[in-house]
Amino acid sequence: MGPGDPAVDRLVGFRAMGAPVLSAYVGVPPDPSEIKGVHARFLSVLQPVRDMVESDAFTHAQRESLRTDIDRVLEVASRATEMHGHAVGVFACRLADLYEEVQLPKPVRNRAIVDATPYVRPLLEVLDEAHRYLVVVVARDNAWFYEFSLGKLEAGTRVKGRHQRKRDYGGWNGFDEYHARNRAEELARRHYRETAAVIEEMLATTAAELVVVAGHEETVAEFLALLPRALRDKVVGSFVVDPHTMTPGRVREQADDVVAGYELREETRLVADVLDRVGSRGLGAAGLRWCLLAANEKGIERLLVHDEREHPGRTCDRCGWLGLDDQECPVDGSPTRPVPDVIDEIASVVLASSGRVEHVFTDTRLETLGIAAFLRFPVPAPA
């Protein structure tokens, strides 16, 4: 995604003069038996927009445009069974002739937003995340490299990876086949080392940071045993596949499972780590009030948000202060204005100061706290 991809570039650069853009993100359950609830989910995500359309905020033309756009987003629900992503992002503005639909490889917060520009931040976050994984299928004399990419898109729109390679395997980008055709058994070890070197090079030159290894069980074991320690630490899991009969779809499905399992463990670990820091008065903050203090001091290095947690709050347009109730900015005395979701505002501040934002979808202690943060410097808890 990003620079170079026409669809994403169009979304990022899109400005509609006087035309409202509807951006919607809706989760799609991976289990087809749950698909019945999808239409209801789309309806509930879009409800605030439907209410708003009937308000006086729009001209007749804008209202008509939004109504069409809402219908187009609802139509996506009927195609949800064909989607293999975990969520879908839709960006529509009939007045300005915009329609893009993007399947996302992991869950995002459900939401619908109307603005003068497409709301692309969640999309960019997910795309960045998706490129963290490199999948390597190893045989004794050959190796295949795959990189995470977005799922196939409906309606002819595709958003592809930043590191698009020569072949497109329908959602997965096949890497140049690495032909080290060492047929002799005793050369297998050399082939494994060469493969490891290619992986190291790819980790250094692409956005990939983590590795999934696949192949016959014994091959995977041999290969993993030969990896240098530093590289071994980057392997998040493995799965069994027969390289002679594998299909890109099957590889993707199994890699998805491995990655999902890893992310679940990782989320649990992150929450435990941040709460450890809070408990030991280290560089951690927990709960909305404390995280607001830390965000106002630009002290958040990594923000953890439970699932789709939202909370109304207030902001000062003059200095950017964020808070819950103050009608007057405590920094400069300007009048503050309400924001529908102050957690989202905190996330923006964190991203703007080169921090990271993680949404935790697993059940952890974060569920009661809502949000927590790894800090750059100590920020005392609120009184």
Ligand SMILES: [Zn+2]
């Ligand atoms: Zn202020």
